[in-house]
Amino acid sequence: MLMTGADMILKGLEKNGVSVIFGYPGAANCPIYDKIPEYNIQHILVRNEQGAAHMANAYARVTGKVGVCTATSGPGATNLITGIATAYMDSIPLVAITGQVDTSLIGRDAFQEVDITGTTISVCKHNYLVEDIKDLPRIIDEAVYIATTGRPGPVLVDVPMNISLSSTDCNYDFSCAKPPVIRGYNPEPVADKSEFDEIVTLLKTAKRPLILSGGGIILSKASDAFRNFIKTSKIPVVSTMTGIGSIETDNRLYYGMVGSHGVRVANYALNKSDVLLVLGARLGDRAVAHLTNLKTNKKIIHIDIDPAEICKNIAVDISVISDAGFALQQLNSHAGKISCPDEWVADLDRVKSMDKPYNTDDGEFVNPKYLLKKLSDRTNSDVIITTEVGQNQIWTANAFTVKNAGSFITSAGFGTMGYGLPAAIGAKFAAPDKTVIAVMGDGSFQMDMCELGTMSQWGINVKMILFKNNRLGMVRELQWSAYKSNYSGVFLDGSPDFAKLVDAYGIKSKCISKNSEIDSAIDALLSDDKSFLLIVNTDPLETCQVGFDRKEHEK
């Protein structure tokens, strides 16, 4: 059959179950746009290519399928890079298709030429520059396969314009369901069952066992199995940021997020434990600041699908290369033999009880942590919540009750400001029946507020909560704690009237300044299924800390 390159791309994507592409056109990917109407694939026009990558990212997290985005060559492609890197750091399956200048012009600094495969090497799981149209159908199959299997990640396919335009006789089998064979790629290593025996023995004899749960549990859709394991073994759990939601955060054996912005009891548990099982987490510097201290008093077990994570950040005593799902299946078959000592749980409860309750008094500002706690109570956590980066992210991670795995969506590894709003759009597109809430800071929101246009164009309704402190709050806090309050470059003077801004897009809003207004504000936020912006005046001196709930005062 005679097919153009663009046909092969779209037919290949369709074959792989892709029904939406988030993107932005230009000359170099125009051949693809020319053909999109002929396929069963919807295109969502965004306002900046970075937004397309973030939307595809959140779409992938919510559906468990690959997220697809496209951009033109040159600036279109480079605008995608932050989004690709964001997906890479959180191991999200993404396929990015970029247009490239004609094959004959490559290397001549042609108009809008950039070496995007060279540029993205270190932020992609894999990438391709298509050199021969005959390779194209295979490459699309491989790209989706590589992105979604093993440790997921982004794959970029760069297609020169002459290749997507030209046509050739194609007898590729687009109905073949067999996964491609790539000799350098073995995504699903299967561990031997006996590898888990030693782990079970250690957990059985531990006095202070602890599980550090990571995003791997959510990515491998193993949170039900994980919850069962905890129910039976009664081992306490702490998590990394991407691990939030692997178990309900109001489970009495869940003690919160670890790390520099985690909660006290979680870090206490991490330090005190005598056997630590790290499951689907990579022990990054944000999660564990002082790895050498950690190692002194405990045995560490590491289970991860990526062999390169084992012993990368810390030497461990036992390791198994395995998908979290398979590992939990094995562990569950032994769970009955494990029972965690009560004294350990009691000790953790004691530390947890030292946390102060949220300040709910009425003052000049709303307590963001209290608002988030209330929001989860009022919605019974039956929402998808996305965050930007900064204090707003940490507040949400620590104060919002997350019940469903995958319903807390954030840029954890890369910490990308400008992620939250497009992520909410991608999530809402993926789950139109769910309420999707974007929690934002006034700095981050201004990085991606152009995507309000995407929301209104496509009727994608997102609930937005904007913690307005007129500061780059997180950096201000850092300058307070580490730079003697020498505030530099953190004041957001010149921000627009956010109510008027969203009004220009036909979106309603409300602004509150008191804790006593929280309930009515949540009513307004959730009163219908339209987009809404809740502007929350927040103390510029508020800190990330949860449990202390203290405000740091300027000297």
Added chain:
Amino acid sequence: MNKYIISVLVENHAGVLSKVVALFSRRGFNINSLAVGETQDETVSRITIEVSGDEYTVDQVSKQLNKLIDVIKVKVLNQDCIKRELILVKVNAPSPARQEVVQISDVFRAKIVDISAQTLTLELTGAETKTEAFLQMLEPFGILELARTGMIALERGTNVITHP
């Protein structure tokens, strides 16, 4: 710090070498030497890399290399593997110094591949200790140019790296 030789079998197409090299710079691993060429299977190239570091480094290097989709097989070679490098060296050698340079070349079994009134160009193959010793002997005469292929290596006996 030890030296390790790593053999990497990769897909023989454009862009693969840059992915391998980018990995080293990004992860902060140092390459002492790198040599690449097609194998008996034209779809496969063999990259031989010598790295300095400890066990952690070589473990991470191999694991990270393995993650590259275009990398088919990675093997850290036995320390007793056969290592060879070819060097071409142009030495300042007008007479009467020329006689001495020729003598040194004989001792090392180097080949004289080019000659001019002022210079001799020599070719030598060997393990690192040999090539280094040779260069040291030539140093006093004045080395005008030096080109080396980088180390290549194979394990001894029936040990082979197979791949699909």
